[in-house]
Amino acid sequence: MKKVKSENTKSMVVVNKKNVFKYAHIALIVLGSIFVLLSNFHTSIWFDESYSVGISNHSISEIWSIGSNDVHPVLYYIILHIIGLFTGNSILSFRLVSTACVIIVAILGYTHIRKDFGEKVGIIFSFLVLFMPVVLAYSGEIRMYTMAMLFVTIMAIYAYRIYKSGVSNKNWIIFTIFSLASCYTHYYALAAAFVINIALFLYFLINNIKQKNYEVKYKKYSGNLKRSIISAIVQIILYLPWLGTLISLTVGSSKTGFWIGKPDFMQIFEFQFTGNLDSVYLVRNFSYVFSAIILLYIIFLLIKYWKNAKPAKIALVLYAAIILLVGILSIIVTPILYARYFLVITDILLLAFAYLMALDESKIRVFIICTLIVIASCMTNIKLIQINYDKSNNEPLEFVQNNIQNEDIFLIDNRGSGFVVSQHFKNNELYFWDVENWNVDEAYKAFGNTIHNLDSLQDYTGRIWVISDNPEFLKKVVETFGEDKVEVKDEEYFDTQYKTYKYDISLIIKKGILWKKT
Numbered sequence: 001m002k003k004v005k006s007e008n009t010k011s012m013v014v015v016n017k018k019n020v021f022k023y024a025h026i027a028l029i030v031l032g033s034i035f036v037l038l039s040n041f042h043t044s045i046w047f048d049e050s051y052s053v054g055i056s057n058h059s060i061s062e063i064w065s066i067g068s069n070d071v072h073p074v075l076y077y078i079i080l081h082i083i084g085l086f087t088g089n090s091i092l093s094f095r096l097v098s099t100a101c102v103i104i105v106a107i108l109g110y111t112h113i114r115k116d117f118g119e120k121v122g123i124i125f126s127f128l129v130l131f132m133p134v135v136l137a138y139s140g141e142i143r144m145y146t147m148a149m150l151f152v153t154i155m156a157i158y159a160y161r162i163y164k165s166g167v168s169n170k171n172w173i174i175f176t177i178f179s180l181a182s183c184y185t186h187y188y189a190l191a192a193a194f195v196i197n198i199a200l201f202l203y204f205l206i207n208n209i210k211q212k213n214y215e216v217k218y219k220k221y222s223g224n225l226k227r228s229i230i231s232a233i234v235q236i237i238l239y240l241p242w243l244g245t246l247i248s249l250t251v252g253s254s255k256t257g258f259w260i261g262k263p264d265f266m267q268i269f270e271f272q273f274t275g276n277l278d279s280v281y282l283v284r285n286f287s288y289v290f291s292a293i294i295l296l297y298i299i300f301l302l303i304k305y306w307k308n309a310k311p312a313k314i315a316l317v318l319y320a321a322i323i324l325l326v327g328i329l330s331i332i333v334t335p336i337l338y339a340r341y342f343l344v345i346t347d348i349l350l351l352a353f354a355y356l357m358a359l360d361e362s363k364i365r366v367f368i369i370c371t372l373i374v375i376a377s378c379m380t381n382i383k384l385i386q387i388n389y390d391k392s393n394n395e396p397l398e399f400v401q402n403n404i405q406n407e408d409i410f411l412i413d414n415r416g417s418g419f420v421v422s423q424h425f426k427n428n429e430l431y432f433w434d435v436e437n438w439n440v441d442e443a444y445k446a447f448g449n450t451i452h453n454l455d456s457l458q459d460y461t462g463r464i465w466v467i468s469d470n471p472e473f474l475k476k477v478v479e480t481f482g483e484d485k486v487e488v489k490d491e492e493y494f495d496t497q498y499k500t501y502k503y504d505i506s507l508i509i510k511k512g513i514l515w516k517k518t
Helices: 017-037 047-056 060-067 075-087 091-117 119-131 133-137 145-164 169-183 187-213 219-251 265-274 284-304 310-332 339-359 363-388 391-401 416-422 471-481
Strands: 002-005 012-015 409-412 430-433 449-451 464-468 486-495 502-510
Touching: 017 091, 017 119, 047 060, 047 075, 047 091, 047 416, 060 075, 075 091, 075 145, 091 119, 091 145, 091 339, 119 133, 119 339, 119 363, 133 265, 133 339, 133 363, 145 169, 145 187, 145 310, 145 339, 169 187, 169 219, 187 219, 187 310, 187 339, 265 284, 265 339, 284 310, 284 339, 284 363, 310 339, 391 416, 391 486, 391 502, 409 416, 416 430, 416 464, 416 502, 464 471, 471 486, 471 502
Parallel strands: 409 430, 409 464, 430 449
Antiparallel strands: 002 012, 464 502, 486 502
């Protein structure tokens, strides 16, 4: 408590330092949330986002059926579908769901982390969630990553509370719910849930066995061991509807990692801290230096405060165990080791980082690291704003919007550009010509019709929008229909900033045929 003398009354005013810290924490969350939101009020999408938008427009039963052939579980898509019912399937609303998940994780720093680990850890955790470039870069992605991160965070928080406290049915119920939600949202979150469930079970089992030699018996171990088993059984039973799908995706003909190549470990390392991947938000050299500094700082703190860093060590062990499990599965089952997916478990790393930073007695060192993080996040956000709001992103859509008619259809190839445009014009039928034989007919029902040749369109008498990122696709379409039978009415090429997508958009009609009107 600090006493302050008023100049007018000369009375003593008592200021509670803890309250000041709380207000600072709340202010950080508010300012950080605004900072995160700055780059996310746009409707540009790329291929992966177009899939989220496409599948969420189907019914829940269709989402389950179609999603069973996709490479991710379906809870995120179902939640988007429900939100879409109230927002008219607005792309912006879908984007802000991801941003909201990041902000909620930051709020957990105030509502949960602060209470469990102290004021400093709580505020540093919120700071890291809102300002680490890797989180910022994906805060507006219309994908399940930030939602999975939120579910994993809540699961981990309540796992720790179960580990630290006595027997609490409330903690076990919340843990079970979010462990199951994690499993249904992303397979890295499933790996996290598996590792954390096993860790709790082994901890209580080992200590329950040790109890046999204790004079005083602790209900904490026996009671929680029973609840651990019950929780696991409940989760397994409720996951059974998806278990068959998981098995078929990992060991069947359509393995989950069919498109994932050999892991790029430098890319994985860099992504952990900056979010750089295919899109580069920080200059590579700066990104590598920044990542190295953060990693070395974490290692330095871990060594320096080894004896006092038990929660951080637990978090890092769990983090390493999840990565090890994913690595083993990638070797013996199917390739799933991919940098972007690590965002799902980033919160566990950030919690360890926050706890270690709170132990650092050097205010100068902490200030330098926080300043470096803010600089990196500002550079990232400036880049995101420049990319996301660039006027070139809207030009392909404006071109189609100004010329499209109700009866027009889209014909696209395996490039992402066509999928992206089609999701902005839901009332026009889509035909995906699987030229590269991806064997994704069922999964791509999220978009529309998958065809393997143009036979089904030979008798079509309406207008066709041909979209790719390569003009060669238009030539292939014209040659297949017959050059003497097809007329190219309009063709435009667009080079956009968002994900550096390119669009070759053409409108074709068949010569001498009366257009069919709907």
